[in-house]
Amino acid sequence: MQVSAKVDYGMRALLFLAQSYQEDPSALVKGDAISKGQTIPIKFLEGILTELRNAGFIISQRGAVGGYRLSRAPQKISLAEVIRVLDGPLAAVRGLRPENVNYEGSAAHLQDVWVGVRTALRDVLENVSLADVVSGEFGTQLTELLSQPDAWVSRPAYESN
Amino acid sequence: MQVSAKVDYGMRALLFLAQSYQEDPSALVKGDAISKGQTIPIKFLEGILTELRNAGFIISQRGAVGGYRLSRAPQKISLAEVIRVLDGPLAAVRGLRPENVNYEGSAAHLQDVWVGVRTALRDVLENVSLADVVSGEFGTQLTELLSQPDAWVSRPAYESN
DNA sequence: TACTTTCTCTACTGCTTTAGTAGAGATTAG
């Protein structure tokens, strides 16, 4: 799973807005403040914020006292929703959704694997909200994943040459 | 997680070889047979097979009775290994491994999420072998994921416009 | 009204990756 710059920036922007929301749900945050607060190129960020507004996650206002704010409580926005809006389906095989790929012969059951992978991703991302990330307190699901012995250790793909 | 054509083709090629291996571990399968058996463009496939050989998964032989075969039992090759060789790390954020990204302020704990996602992917893909896919009989991990109510149902990212 | 601030919209650009294709060369068996 490759998390694109767009998703990474978009998620950080929403987390920034989530924090502001918890202090004052109606407060507007300027694009410039998000850009500087999270080190995101302003023009790129603006495009992402527009997408997030079209998807209904945030509300924007123009003018001297303008800015952005979440349209609902950060507890009610899951990371899965955000990723789907900015990057499309959580899992896809050659551009197709897992249930739509057609395999033959010895590969017949490969489809089950991709469907399982998607479910695994959902189990994590649908159950983590913006508020969870801001607070750093996650449910048992993610907490257990993080407590696995080498969760933080990378696995090299050792090429033989 | 986007499964690329390369990974999809490579996996299917290996599954084809895995089936042959189970009938006769030393039998050589021609590239042409894999290409036709799994409907993969021959020249594209050849490049993928070369990578798989470099990574040690398969052995090749040239000449009139040439072909390809697995270098070890299909029970000993996990899907995670194959993906890492053909496509790189299971999870990455803007090209970086999850443990190497640096977040600030309200996004600080976002790193935990990506590490958790990687672990979730590992839990599935490291525990499924080529032999498992050929037989269609998976361990409890994947079996449970597939038995979830709407594992096969897609979740639309409903855009408000 | 005029002005400033801030979001909005369209368009563009450079770069990299993806998914292939082409063809000559190297091995091997018979």
Next chain:
DNA sequence: CTAATCTCTACTAAAGCAGTAGAGAAAGTA
């Protein structure tokens, strides 16, 4: 020595990714 098959280098077209530019529209303020 010939036919079959894998191997290696090079090339290409299209798409996606990351980011930039600038004019336009809305909102508050002097």
